[in-house]
Amino acid sequence: MQVRTITYSRNVFLPLTTVCHNICGYCSYRTPVREGCIMEPDAVRESLRLGAATGCTEALFTFGERPGEVEGFTPLLRRFGYDDILDYCYDLSKEAIEAGLLPHTNAGILTSEELERFRTVNASMGLMLETTARIPAHRESPGKDPDVRIAMIEDAGRLKIPFTTGLLIGIGETEKDRVESLETIAGIHRRYHHIQEVIIQNFCPKPDTPMGRDGTVGKEEFSETIRLARAILPDDVAVQIPPNLADAEEFIGYGVDDLGGVSPVTVDYINPEHPWPELERLREITHGYRLVERLCIYPQYIRKGWFDPALTPLIMDLDKQIQERNP
Numbered sequence: 001m002q003v004r005t006i007t008y009s010r011n012v013f014l015p016l017t018t019v020c021h022n023i024c025g026y027c028s029y030r031t032p033v034r035e036g037c038i039m040e041p042d043a044v045r046e047s048l049r050l051g052a053a054t055g056c057t058e059a060l061f062t063f064g065e066r067p068g069e070v071e072g073f074t075p076l077l078r079r080f081g082y083d084d085i086l087d088y089c090y091d092l093s094k095e096a097i098e099a100g101l102l103p104h105t106n107a108g109i110l111t112s113e114e115l116e117r118f119r120t121v122n123a124s125m126g127l128m129l130e131t132t133a134r135i136p137a138h139r140e141s142p143g144k145d146p147d148v149r150i151a152m153i154e155d156a157g158r159l160k161i162p163f164t165t166g167l168l169i170g171i172g173e174t175e176k177d178r179v180e181s182l183e184t185i186a187g188i189h190r191r192y193h194h195i196q197e198v199i200i201q202n203f204c205p206k207p208d209t210p211m212g213r214d215g216t217v218g219k220e221e222f223s224e225t226i227r228l229a230r231a232i233l234p235d236d237v238a239v240q241i242p243p244n245l246a247d248a249e250e251f252i253g254y255g256v257d258d259l260g261g262v263s264p265v266t267v268d269y270i271n272p273e274h275p276w277p278e279l280e281r282l283r284e285i286t287h288g289y290r291l292v293e294r295l296c297i298y299p300q301y302i303r304k305g306w307f308d309p310a311l312t313p314l315i316m317d318l319d320k321q322i323q324e325r326n327p
């Protein structure tokens with residue numbers, strides 16, 4: 001019998017800004033405009049350098065959505081010579097490539113024009129659908145309107161951008177909503193064929209948020225959701241769980257294909273209380289499976305050539321490097 005393969009990617013997490021125009025009830029990442037709310041260019045460069053030196057292949061730019069709409073943000077950003085966080089991210093993506101890392105950006109909602117521009121400097125991009133349900137946690141988050149999220153994921157599909165999306169589990173959605181969310185993603189993929197992976201992420205309560213005292217999803221419900229995801233999503237879409245949030249060892253058998261990005265040099269800025277496992281631990285978690293490193297762009301999208309020609313040398317070089325590392 002063939003052993004199943006479980007993949008993961010080595011990344012550095014670059015939280016360019018904690019300022020965000022949404023106010024999600026579960027999020028402790030977001031902060032007001034204040035000193036230090038923007039990651040300085042030199043700090044980004046240092047992470048890129050460290051990441052490249054420790055064998056990382058991905059620069060994960062994940063940050064607040066449309067921070068420029070928050071009063072006082074733009075004057076702070078101008079100190080670094082930019083009017084728009086996306087221009088800053090674009091230039092840093094180029095620096096990431098020069099440093100030898102493939103950019104993957106999740107900046108929340110982007111327009112089709114913005115996506116088209118980022119495609120030239122990103123090997124893949126992402127946006128969590130979270131859920132198709134309209135829930136109280138998203139009452140103050142216009143960017144979490146499911147129709148808006150679906151429209152952006154479709155735009156990325158039309159632009160042939162290899163894409164990561166996912167569900168946040170335990171934020172007030174029902175099991176029926178989870179099925180609907182998964183069927184929605186499956187439907188989008190059948191039309192555009194660009195969804196490489198779907199993250200099934202469990203909500204982790206943060207003390208100083210409105211949902212700080214809410215319960216988390218039980219183990220049975222979580223494993224059932226993984227099973228549902230594997231059953232509903234097309235075979236060429238990977239099911240990812242973050243190994244620092246869920247007890248991956250316990251859930252891996254329910255249809256998990258991927259453990260996402262783990263970083264040897266940065267914390268998970270969204271869930272800083274949950275450290276990433278060491279590679280040794282990943283090997284234990286995936287005992288009985290074949291653990292294989294991947295890039296942020298999955299092999300089938302490399303083969304199809306779904307990336308900007310400017311990225312060709314780096315993708316080929318990193319692909320060779322991970323193949324040499326994969327036993």
Ligand SMILES: O=c1nc2n(C[C@H](O)[C@H](O)[C@H](O)CO)c3cc(O)ccc3cc-2c(=O)[nH]1
Binds near residue numbers: 011062
């Ligand atoms: O596309 C996304 N990728 C996210 N990823 C990235 C993902 O694990 C990898 O970068 C992808 O698998 C790349 O293909 C995260 C990785 C972390 O380590 C921590 C949090 C996230 C969150 C997201 C996310 O919201 N969207």
Ligand SMILES: C[C@H]1O[C@@H](n2cnc3c(N)ncnc32)[C@H](O)[C@@H]1O
Binds near residue numbers: 167205270
């Ligand atoms: C980057 C992604 O992090 C997720 N996210 C935001 N807050 C939390 C939390 N408290 N627990 C788990 N995941 C969270 C959202 O799904 C977002 O899209």
Ligand code: SF4
Binds near residue numbers: 021023024141
């Ligand atoms: S989860 Fe993302 S969109 Fe929601 S408040 Fe936090 S940073 Fe903003």
